[in-house]
Amino acid sequence: xxxxxxxxxxxxxxxxxxxxxxxxxxxxxxxxxxxxxxxxxxxxxxxxxxxxxxxxxxxxxxxxxxxxxxxxxxxxxxxxxxxxxxxxxxxxxxxxxxxxxxxxxxxxxxxxxxxxxxxxxxxxxxxxxxxx
Amino acid sequence: xxxxxxxxxxxxxxxxxxxxxxxxxxxxxxxxxxxxxxxxxxxxxxxxxxxxxxxxxxxxxxxxxxxxxxxxxxxxxxxxxxxxxxxxxxxxxxxxxxxxxxxxxxxxxxxxxxxxxxxxxxxxxxxxxxxxxxxxxxxxxxxxxxxxx
Numbered sequence: 001x002x003x004x005x006x007x008x009x010x011x012x013x014x015x016x017x018x019x020x021x022x023x024x025x026x027x028x029x030x031x032x033x034x035x036x037x038x039x040x041x042x043x044x045x046x047x048x049x050x051x052x053x054x055x056x057x058x059x060x061x062x063x064x065x066x067x068x069x070x071x072x073x074x075x076x077x078x079x080x081x082x083x084x085x086x087x088x089x090x091x092x093x094x095x096x097x098x099x100x101x102x103x104x105x106x107x108x109x110x111x112x113x114x115x116x117x118x119x120x121x122x123x124x125x126x127x128x129x130x131x132x
Numbered sequence: 133x134x135x136x137x138x139x140x141x142x143x144x145x146x147x148x149x150x151x152x153x154x155x156x157x158x159x160x161x162x163x164x165x166x167x168x169x170x171x172x173x174x175x176x177x178x179x180x181x182x183x184x185x186x187x188x189x190x191x192x193x194x195x196x197x198x199x200x201x202x203x204x205x206x207x208x209x210x211x212x213x214x215x216x217x218x219x220x221x222x223x224x225x226x227x228x229x230x231x232x233x234x235x236x237x238x239x240x241x242x243x244x245x246x247x248x249x250x251x252x253x254x255x256x257x258x259x260x261x262x263x264x265x266x267x268x269x270x271x272x273x274x275x276x277x278x279x280x281x
Contacts, residue, residue, distance in 0.1 A: 028180055
């Protein structure tokens with residue numbers, strides 16, 4: 001799963017991911033799912049931290065974005081990241097079931113949306129979209 | 133009890149937890165994430181779930197004792213509990229959380245109090261059952277066997 005051409009000075013070809021979720025159990029599970037696929041990953045606890053980490057200059061191949069979070073939710077974080085010019089794959093992950101809410105999340109700039117809980121097969125289908 | 137009997141007992145016990153709706157497919161997903169590199173993953177994530185849930189249940193009890201009930205705050209806690217219960221496959225707790233959130237939305241204090249008691253009850257049952265299952269697994273490992281998948 002080489003991320004060639006995406007990370008100029010980066011020595012490693014390893015894919016990278018950012019987990020954005022306010023729930024500790026979910027963060028642990030998402031971390032394990034990504035780790036098992038050999039994807040280097042970092043977790044933050046809300047949308048604002050996701051924006052801040054990008055402001056500090058970090059980028060990721062994949063962002064797993066929860067919807068409901070305190071301080072800044074996933075919809076707003078996605079919007080801001082896109083406004084900042086972040087082109088990474090952003091996959092929304094949520095338990096919301098109302099079409100209107102999902103649509104709003106997608107329209108904020110998601111590349112993919114998966115219903116929680118996240119499973120290995122859902123994660124693999126997200127990753128296949130990155131590699132085309 | 134010999135090793136084979138222990139292993140059979142574990143398989144039967146685990147199967148019953150699924151049949152009785154205590155656990156769902158998501159728990160199987162967690163087991164599949166466990167491997168030689170992370171041999172304690174399931175116990176670790178379930179322990180985290182216990183810690184987190186107990187904190188949330190305490191917060192919920194306190195919030196419902198207040199003079200003025202903050203339903204938004206209560207809903208936020210229940211949302212967290214529902215999320216983590218769903219992630220580890222604790223189906224009964226998750227389903228009760230859905231009912232609980234409806235009472236929050238309706239700002240129904242009596243309903244919330246009743247639901248909290250039910251959630252505490254279901255949570256303590258699933259906790260006991262998971263701890264028993266982990267104990268069986270430890271017995272098998274201590275007897276030199278491997279835990280059947």
